[in-house]
Amino acid sequence: MFTYDAETKTAFTCDFLGEHYCESRIWDDKILYPEKFASAFRHYYDCIFGPFKPYVLEGLKKLEALDITTVAPSHGVILRGRLREAEENYRLWSTPAKKPPKKRMIIAYASAYGYTGMMARTAGEAAEKCGLDVELLDISVSPADEIAAKINEADAVMIGSNTINRDAVKPVWDILSLLSGINNQKKPAGAFGSFGWSGEAVGMIKDRLHSLRFKFVGDGLRTAFRPDKAALEAVAEYAVQVAGAIDG
Ligand SMILES: Cc1cc2nc3c(=O)[nH]c(=O)nc-3n(C[C@H](O)[C@H](O)[C@H](O)COP(=O)(O)O)c2cc1C
Structure with missing residues (x-):
């Protein structure tokens, strides 16, 4: 479930686009260890959203329909500078790989x-x-x-x-x-x-x-x-x- 604040153009997305990651900076464009953040972001996606890929794509569509500059998940880094990249990664990881012709x-x-x-x-x-x-x-x-x-x-x-x-x-x-x-x-x-x-x-x-x-x-x-x-x-x-x- 998402909550949207139109005034600040912020989406509060619960687990979506979140991760278990904490350092002294909470904004994505201020963090000191981007590789560690990227690894935590991917790991959280794999564990929590990996089994629900079609729903991830639906969630992305909901966000796309709104004018959003900031995403604040329930835990982890607040996204603004890396927001589009984070969304693109979710899209990429959730889009089914082309199946080989053989089973x-x-x-x-x-x-x-x-x-x-x-x-x-x-x-x-x-x-x-x-x-x-x-x-x-x-x-x-x-x-x-x-x-x-x-x-x-x-x-x-x-x-x-x-x-x-x-x-x-x-x-x-x-x-x-x-x-x-x-x-x-x-x-x-x-x-x-x-x-x-x-x-x-x-x-x-x-x-x-x-x-x-x-x-x-x-x-x-x-x-x-x-x-x-x-x-x-x-x-x-x-x-x-x-x-x-x-x-x-
Ligand atoms: C240490 C050891 C314990 C074994 N325990 C059992 C067992 O509890 N029950 C059983 O049916 N076979 C047991 N076996 C036999 C193996 O399952 C059998 O040798 C089998 O053919 C091995 O298959 P593999 O060549 O694919 O390893 C045991 C073999 C060894 C070496």
């Missing part, structure tokens, strides 16, 4: 001995044969926040984990904890993994994705130790099912 699937996996990795590669090849643009990400190599951001933007996701000590491994949980429950609703998802004797990881991934409201396909796919030919065929078939759950 995109992220397959992120953790594998100590390579068996879950074998399943991941087989799933990727099968999804590619369905016409998807597939990116395979080894969780031990790519940073969790980058993987989560890619999943948040993708059309479908498959997550693989081995089972270690009756659990999915920590890097997998790190990613699961970073996924948005808002952006990913109804996004097709699957889970797979190699296990030894109890195999809890796949069910745990399924439960987490389900609670985030992904469209989880089936029960996930588990293989005891090294996947044989039949197990790899089952993974390929499962990947085709996940790919087929993408709308349009």
